[in-house]
Amino acid sequence: MHTRERECQGGKYIERSSRKLSRINSDFLFYNLFELEIQESKQKGLDMSMDFPKPGDILRIESYKHDGTLHRTWKRSVVLDGSDSLLLANKDVEVMEADGRRWISEGLAVCQFHRKHWFNTILLFGSEGFHRYYCNIASPYRYENGKLVYIDYDLDLIADKHGYYRWMDTDEFEKNRCRMNYPIEVLDRVEEAVSELERRVRTCTHPFHPDFVQAGYYLFLTYAKQLMG
Template sequence: MSHESVRVVYRKYDGSLHWHHRGLLLGEDEHGVWTGCVAGSSGHKGDGPPVVWPYAFVMLFPRDGWWTAVFNAAPNDVEIYCDVSTVPRWSDGEVTMVDLDLDVIRMRGNGRVFLDDEDEFEEHRVRYAYPPDVVENARAAADRLLEAVGAGAAPFGSAAPHWLARVT
């Protein structure tokens, strides 16, 4: 498999480094740009030690959405993990965005969908003084994601398996 490498960098609103890793640039479709990591890939949270991921996954970076999505290969218990973020920006082989704390998660097996880290969002909204438009866009994105992920609407239905097949 010869895919171009891409650097994925999440930051917090104050600019501090959050999750970051290298991935494979898989391609683009109507939903956005897809990257992937094979099982055993690693990343870092901030300046912390490497974290090794035992399962393959692909990530979707929409062109205009205030979110990113991770689609995990089985048997990971978390099937879909969406980070509410600023709109992903691409430059020189790197995609960057600001993690806005809210996460929409769909569990594998029972299909339970839920919103996580609302407390962290409220804490950071105050600490980092999120502007009103950031708060509004983050909450709107979380609401849309809860509905779309829960309903299995595109791209949360059948889009990911095609891309996952490229890293599993």
């Protein structure tokens, strides 16, 4: 099979072409594990579709890095809409870093996670209302045992409500993709997600649209009591 490879040299990847047999990647990749479960279940005639949380459920968000180390956790979020594109909200939530430090993320955050897209989106609200979008390049999520889990791939897009945006943590991405040896499949998905987010923000397409922001806010008001309980 004809494949592309990237060789890490001096902190940067050099792309080259080669022919080699495909192999199972043993890295810490939730999406690979989930897809493998689906394929095996279909072969056995079983229904292995993911259980989705219900609106009003409280869950914990856990973010990991590619090598399996814990990155960050958000203690309590309420489910606003349960589906492949899962909508959550938290307010003044306790956040724990990988080193054990804890802090409070002040204000309201409405978050959307996907089963098919390699990014998630956070709508950030302050005392004067909505003020910016914060998007993480990340693996599709997994949900199990009251936890939403995903892998963070370093790059962050920040956009204001007028459509002006910038990328953050590009140096961290360059460092980690060499240090953790991101496979070509992951790098391809990251590139696709970057292009897709830029296309959406330039065209004011979901989630970069006032209607989505307004809908998320009013859904939060519906379930705010569950979160504060």
